Amino acid sequence: MIWNEHAECMEREQLIKLQNERLQAMVSRLYYNVPFYRKKFQEQGIEANDIRSVDQLKYLPLTIKQDLRDNYPFGLFAVPQSEIVRLHASSGTTGKPTVGGYTRRDLETWSEVVARSLYAAGVDHNDVVHVSYGYGLFTGGLGLHQGAQKIGATVIPASGGNTKKQLQIMHDFGSTVLACTPSYALYLAETMKEIGMDPSELKLRRGIFGAEPWTEEMRKEIEQKLHLKALDIYGLTEIIGPGVAMECEHQNGLHVFEDHFLPEILDPQTLQPVPYGEVGELVFTTITKEGMPLLRYRTRDLTSMTIEKCTCGRTMARLHKFMGRTDDMLIIRGVNVFPSQVESVLLEMSETEPHYLLIVDRVNNLDILEILVEVNESFFSDEVRQLEALTHKIKANIESTLGISAKIKLVEPKTIERSEGKAKRVIDKRPH
Amino acid sequence: MLLQQLSLFLENKTGRLAEVTRVLSEKHINIAAFSIADTADFGILRMIVDQTDVALAALKQQGFAVHTTDVVGFVIPNQPGNLYQALQHLDSIAIEIEYLYAFAHNGDAAAVIKTNDNKLTATTLKEFGYHLLEAGEQLD
Numbered sequence: 338m339i340w341n342e343h344a345e346c347m348e349r350e351q352l353i354k355l356q357n358e359r360l361q362a363m364v365s366r367l368y369y370n371v372p373f374y375r376k377k378f379q380e381q382g383i384e385a386n387d388i389r390s391v392d393q394l395k396y397l398p399l400t401i402k403q404d405l406r407d408n409y410p411f412g413l414f415a416v417p418q419s420e421i422v423r424l425h426a427s428s429g430t431t432g433k434p435t436v437g438g439y440t441r442r443d444l445e446t447w448s449e450v451v452a453r454s455l456y457a458a459g460v461d462h463n464d465v466v467h468v469s470y471g472y473g474l475f476t477g478g479l480g481l482h483q484g485a486q487k488i489g490a491t492v493i494p495a496s497g498g499n500t501k502k503q504l505q506i507m508h509d510f511g512s513t514v515l516a517c518t519p520s521y522a523l524y525l526a527e528t529m530k531e532i533g534m535d536p537s538e539l540k541l542r543r544g545i546f547g548a549e550p551w552t553e554e555m556r557k558e559i560e561q562k563l564h565l566k567a568l569d570i571y572g573l574t575e576i577i578g579p580g581v582a583m584e585c586e587h588q589n590g591l592h593v594f595e596d597h598f599l600p601e602i603l604d605p606q607t608l609q610p611v612p613y614g615e616v617g618e619l620v621f622t623t624i625t626k627e628g629m630p631l632l633r634y635r636t637r638d639l640t641s642m643t644i645e646k647c648t649c650g651r652t653m654a655r656l657h658k659f660m661g662r663t664d665d666m667l668i669i670r671g672v673n674v675f676p677s678q679v680e681s682v683l684l685e686m687s688e689t690e691p692h693y694l695l696i697v698d699r700v701n702n703l704d705i706l707e708i709l710v711e712v713n714e715s716f717f718s719d720e721v722r723q724l725e726a727l728t729h730k731i732k733a734n735i736e737s738t739l740g741i742s743a744k745i746k747l748v749e750p751k752t753i754e755r756s757e758g759k760a761k762r763v764i765d766k767r768p769h
Numbered sequence: 770m771l772l773q774q775l776s777l778f779l780e781n782k783t784g785r786l787a788e789v790t791r792v793l794s795e796k797h798i799n800i801a802a803f804s805i806a807d808t809a810d811f812g813i814l815r816m817i818v819d820q821t822d823v824a825l826a827a828l829k830q831q832g833f834a835v836h837t838t839d840v841v842g843f844v845i846p847n848q849p850g851n852l853y854q855a856l857q858h859l860d861s862i863a864i865e866i867e868y869l870y871a872f873a874h875n876g877d878a879a880a881v882i883k884t885n886d887n888k889l890t891a892t893t894l895k896e897f898g899y900h901l902l903e904a905g906e907q908l909d
């Protein structure tokens with residue numbers, strides 16, 4: 338199902354023409370309305386009318402998260418505050434939150450891309466959409482809410498928390514679609530098991546999961562435990578919120594809504610574009626945003642991109658599964674390590690739960706990686722040597738995937754902190 | 770013929786063992802025998818209790834990794850050499866012992882044993898005249 342066939346299946350030539358026009362208008366808006374960008378343009382000798390095509394993107398300055406902090410809270414807004422109708426913010430783990438300001442038209446754009454996302458997932462007005470993303474400053478809850486409302490689905494604004502009650506509501510109200518973080522989906526599945534609820538008692542058929550990176554194996558696990566098709570939605574507050582890109586039912590990469598958000602993949606070191614198919618840092622330019630347009634915003638997310646037409650008929654570029662974030666990337670003994678790699682190893686093994694914690698420390702100038710892994714209740718053995726064999730197996734699998742050795746410590750079930758939002762996977766004790 | 774043992778995964782953290790005994794005492798469960806096998810990082814607590822199902826449910830509810838394991842329990846008359854003799858019978862038919870622990874039982878000793886073939890172990894011991902402990906039997 339395609340919500341906006343005209344936009345989503347546009348020929349690339351026509352799309353680029355549209356992007357060129359929109360980029361040109363955006364650069365001009367930035368030049369005249371945002372002092373931060375005007376200063377950057379002037380430093381590089383760029384005039385408001387110099388940029389006429391997306392090919393020239395590479396000459397334009399990049400924007401980083403620190404720029405948003407430096408201009409906190411409203412310094413990057415391109416319209417007077419009277420035109421801003423909504424504010425959102427994402428909680429920074431350190432320092433100030435990241436703010437997003439929306440005009441009325443921005444909210445319409447946002448609902449439009451979420452509507453497209455839901456249709457891509459095969460969700461329509463007959464569905465009951467249970468939104469367990471947090472409502473509030475976080476964009477997840479209201480973002481999904483507006484889009485689901487736009488397509489005419491029945492929306493349940495459940496928000497996060499109170500998991501047993503949520504299951505009750507899902508059961509009684511016949512929720513067919515679940516929208517939340519993938520880790521909360523697993524937490525729901527766990528709770529269902531705890532209270533003796535079988536997934537067949539629910540009508541769930543689709544899951545719209547995002548706000549944190551997750552692996553193929555985690556998808557399989559969620560699908561199997563909740564009896565639904567799990568699809569990946571991507572977005573960030575700085576750009577608009579969820580709905581920047583979305584997987585279609587073919588689960589073959591996330592379609593970027595390129596008529597609103599221009600994607601680029603850059604080598605994180607050289608900051609030069611990499612060819613299609615190669616992994617790099619995802620960078621977005623919001624060509625239609627009015628409230629807070631961002632130019633070449635570095636997302637810190639690592640992925641690769643293709644512009645090959647998808648079987649679903651959409652022509653929009655697709656992002657491949659996210660590899661993690663440049664921030665999540667740990668450098669241990671000189672090797673790049675992503676928590677998501679550990680997760681895939683654990684999910685491939687039937688004996689362990691995908692709940693883990695990486696603890697990195699430095700002892701005598703040497704980086705030490707310890708991984709806490711929860712034992713699976715059903716696999717746990719009464720024999721020491723079997724548990725030791727399991728530890729060795731995990732260790733060997735981790736080492737072959739990460740390329741470095743790690744100490745594996747089995748811990749009791751449910752002792753690693755569960756989070757209803759983003760899961761905490763790493764404790765880095767090394768002095769910075 | 771076989772006894773049900775509770776096997777429980779314990780992290781080597783202070784207070785975990787006390788927590789297990791607290792859960793059991795709250796349910797008025799009597800522990801007849803227990804042993805701990807431990808490594809540097811974790812331990813396995815093995816227990817024979819008087820109400821296995823109640824204990825299993827209570828511990829599960831408290832989030833412990835626990836399950837039941839079939840083991841053989843038998844009485845060793847209180848004379849020197851009796852355990853040796855029993856083990857020799859098993860050895861003679863090539864039964865391998867995974868683990869064994871003993872406890873006092875009505876003035877005699879009793880042993881819990883897990884082997885690579887529990888059923889054969891039980892029949893063999895029975896044939897040699899050992900009294901096998903049954904579930905529900907007064908175990909203290």
Ligand SMILES: [Zn+2]
Nearest residue numbers: 585647649651
């Ligand atoms: Zn597609």
